Amino acid sequence: MADTHLQDPGLGEKYDGKTTRIINPDGTFNVVREGVGSKINNLYHFLLNVSWTQFVLVLIGGYIVANGLFAVLYLIAGIDGLAGVNDLDTTNDFLIAIFFSFQTFTTLGYGGLSPIATDINIIAGFQAMFGFMSFSIATGLLYGRFSKPSARIKYSKNILLAPYENGFALMFRIVNRRDNLLMDMSAKVLLATSRKVNGMYIRSYDQLNLAINKIDFFPLNWTIVHPIDEGSPLYGKSASEVIKLNPQVVVLIKGFDDSFSQEVHSRYSYTLKEIIFNAKFKPAYKVFEDGSTHININDIDAYTKLEGKVGDILKKESQKV
Amino acid sequence: MADTHLQDPGLGEKYDGKTTRIINPDGTFNVVREGVGSKINNLYHFLLNVSWTQFVLVLIGGYIVANGLFAVLYLIAGIDGLAGVNDLDTTNDFLIAIFFSFQTFTTLGYGGLSPIATDINIIAGFQAMFGFMSFSIATGLLYGRFSKPSARIKYSKNILLAPYENGFALMFRIVNRRDNLLMDMSAKVLLATSRKVNGMYIRSYDQLNLAINKIDFFPLNWTIVHPIDEGSPLYGKSASEVIKLNPQVVVLIKGFDDSFSQEVHSRYSYTLKEIIFNAKFKPAYKVFEDGSTHININDIDAYTKLEGKVGDILKKESQKV
Amino acid sequence: MADTHLQDPGLGEKYDGKTTRIINPDGTFNVVREGVGSKINNLYHFLLNVSWTQFVLVLIGGYIVANGLFAVLYLIAGIDGLAGVNDLDTTNDFLIAIFFSFQTFTTLGYGGLSPIATDINIIAGFQAMFGFMSFSIATGLLYGRFSKPSARIKYSKNILLAPYENGFALMFRIVNRRDNLLMDMSAKVLLATSRKVNGMYIRSYDQLNLAINKIDFFPLNWTIVHPIDEGSPLYGKSASEVIKLNPQVVVLIKGFDDSFSQEVHSRYSYTLKEIIFNAKFKPAYKVFEDGSTHININDIDAYTKLEGKVGDILKKESQKV
């Protein structure tokens, strides 16, 4: 490994304990941030990022809870302040209160139930405002969820140590998981290694050279290749030497999302157990008879194990060169 | 053609079949992507990109279907749970149910029809919520459709091989199809050629030098010119040699949309049959008496065929130089 | 003037008539674009950019017209299809129809007027949908109007030929007209000159060197200075020579709007009659006793005429150097 490492890319160099995966598969960092305070903006971000199922459940749940609370207010004010109560099939006061709450919250206001008491009129005036604002917030959230231009890049499950030109190379593949048009992609790949010094864990970073680090278009998959040549921090290392360094490959992808006209970023990290020694990716796209090209995004994971001893291939490879 | 081609710009180099046009006229790639899953976000993108006519039809159709489904629910609950049914002109239960559904979905709630049964009250409470959310989603879609800052660049129908300085040049013209102000335009033009090797189709890419590859302002048309000089992969080629390469000209335009304050991109590809040998574009703008400049965006297609044999002009041209 | 001009920055080089001001004071180009088609998106842009007064008038006018049209539909269907007509003070059928239309369009639905006929029920169901969508579109427009991050740069009315170091310089000032925080500003200034050749007007462009062409912060005014030294196309020219060239100074400002987190652009052009020979700008900001700095954005226009013959100062200046 070269003596001069990269400067800290912001991931920290000194740790007082053994750390695990740097970047989680969802692109977040394995860092717990405290003292941030439970800001309303964080709630917004939470609702922006939960799954659609959870989001819909939160909406329906919130709707029921909010109507329940207002129903209690109407009960306290007394539902004899409502006209039309006797026309209903039910005589359950809470049900009546919640029906009136429904009709007010959504600004339906059929009038079958209609406020006659002053306190109910005032509560209803504010509930309708609150209801309108709630739907506004829900609108904003929905729009925010749809228009969030986050790149959904699928990374191949494994990073391969594959034959490349006269030697070997580290290779992984990425593909666009969404139908957005991504363009002007660029990749930056770091190798993080760590060793224990005086009870502290010192992490070092090296940037890995790539055969191609920019592409103009991204309709297919992109195989990102780090050739293990003299410039590589892995050059001349045996597999066991590599394993001792506890390496992680940190990937940073940038691109331009043409559907949203915005720059998008994506992160990933591969740990040691995701490295496959001596394997080769299978082609991920093929041409049909009509001249169109077909790609299945799940095919980017597929690889073939190659023959030969898995052992010290890096070493051998370096000697070969 | 130069021996060293460009690295793959992300469009693939090896194909197991003969491919057709790389970029469709609407800017999408001729690639079918599978395994993406029918995500809700893709539905959003679909509705963002369909024509206005289709969009309005989807809205109206969705509105009728949603009201029909809720009408069925009301029928199941029994429309005797509604007050005011007898005041209507019609005695058709489904019509009555759909009228009540209309009035609930839109939060109209006249009250001429008013829920008295518990089940109808509950269904109505959720329909009103569902209605409000539907209109929220429609609002988001409408806003998204309007505010999508996609460049609508019109490309001249043909790419011309036209006289230029002492030789020839490939020329095409672009113009802004919308009234947005575009600025800081830049162009990148690639030549994709393909040949069959061992049953595989190998595609190569070369970047074409441009006389001007950046302009600050874009109120008029822009003629993009690739002079066929020593630096050109087409230099010294006869027309028949060019045709054998099955060339495609891939165009990538970037700019800044001042109306939306966002970067915008546009793509296009010209295939062999869109190349006109030995022709010249007609001027696309003229000055009126009041000193204002007038441009008709459809005029950028207009060209004049030049005299002379169409044959080996590239060859001749090269020899001339 | 240097023999080698700048390449065409996209504003055209050959004109078949005499042109006037290149960029209008509102930042649009003096170009009439035809064949664009009256797209719905252009209507959106129109409504995004009209003044607030016009916008509000369009909204109110549209609201009245839409309600009027639906009122006509209700009249055709027959207002005897409405319950509650006799409770109203008026017996004017059109007024009754428009009141019902108001109550339906806004989804008010008091129920004082309530649809009993089938045709009225159906029309009302769609009017309520149409009404909701209209308000959605208005919401989108309002949000679009507010969130459009267009830089509102105020340019000093005049560009001065002012003393600068040992010679002279062209100077104009800009200031941020809005309370947005602008940062990372950069300026590009072109000189467009034109001359008549064979009945055509040939326009040439030169980029003017600036003493400072980037600033990090922009809370105050920024004086943009082009020193007329050997590198300037105006160097050694007499005032009458300059006037003969029919010069225009085209300004392009870019910056980062920190309130919207977006890049913003601004354009302006100064024509000959806005050049003041031999004058000096007055300071535009001052410090108050509490240590705060005050700037009035209208003060950036203020200048003082200097003594001395206005005549051939450029020439003299050049000779001095």
Added chain:
Amino acid sequence: MADTHLQDPGLGEKYDGKTTRIINPDGTFNVVREGVGSKINNLYHFLLNVSWTQFVLVLIGGYIVANGLFAVLYLIAGIDGLAGVNDLDTTNDFLIAIFFSFQTFTTLGYGGLSPIATDINIIAGFQAMFGFMSFSIATGLLYGRFSKPSARIKYSKNILLAPYENGFALMFRIVNRRDNLLMDMSAKVLLATSRKVNGMYIRSYDQLNLAINKIDFFPLNWTIVHPIDEGSPLYGKSASEVIKLNPQVVVLIKGFDDSFSQEVHSRYSYTLKEIIFNAKFKPAYKVFEDGSTHININDIDAYTKLEGKVGDILKKESQKV
């Protein structure tokens, strides 16, 4: 201090009085801008930036005032133009008018109160429109408040003069206060000093070299370090010499907000009294047993005073080197 300072970064060089802090802790400039006019857009920006408490108070207050004003209109028109008045519990005309106003503004329209007079019908038709538009504007504001991608960077309270390698360095720390993912951070640090010349205060600017001025990721804190070496304007200065210059450290941070896919900027300035001579930051993050890293954003302020005379350390340090 070097003789050649930086060019004015847009903060002004000549002042007619003694100025205070350049950038306020909230990132705004200490500049009062006049003549901007009380534009509707500025109101929008105000409402976008006030605290949530103030925002909610403005919404509720505006809602009450608007309803009160329409209530007055209904009183003027005469509430005998309303049907259903006698069903209410109250006989207070203003209360009745405001209840009707509530029900109209929110498009509730129960119908318990229903307009029968022509003038009330017309006022109500426009109030409902006005109400709908008001909620639209509130929706836009809410969405704008949530989606404003402003970086909330927390700066350490103090800037330390801390030991660094063989000498000293100025150090401060920043951390992301929100849960947004920030990436591609870069820092620019200026030193502003001022002296009095002929009654004017002349401010000069120097850019401070940083040990690291870019990081790729920002999940933890970032310590920004200016080593005081030969290239530093503080090199060889005694503490008293530094104090005489009335220095301010102006910080400009840029980054990419991955949650909003937008570039974000942040500003800060440290004045003399925030400099701590001879101190050292405490570590701000630690690793837990499960391998996760924990950071409390408030810990970035913590430092330890070092032993030794505080006096002329800069001088001493320079002599040491």
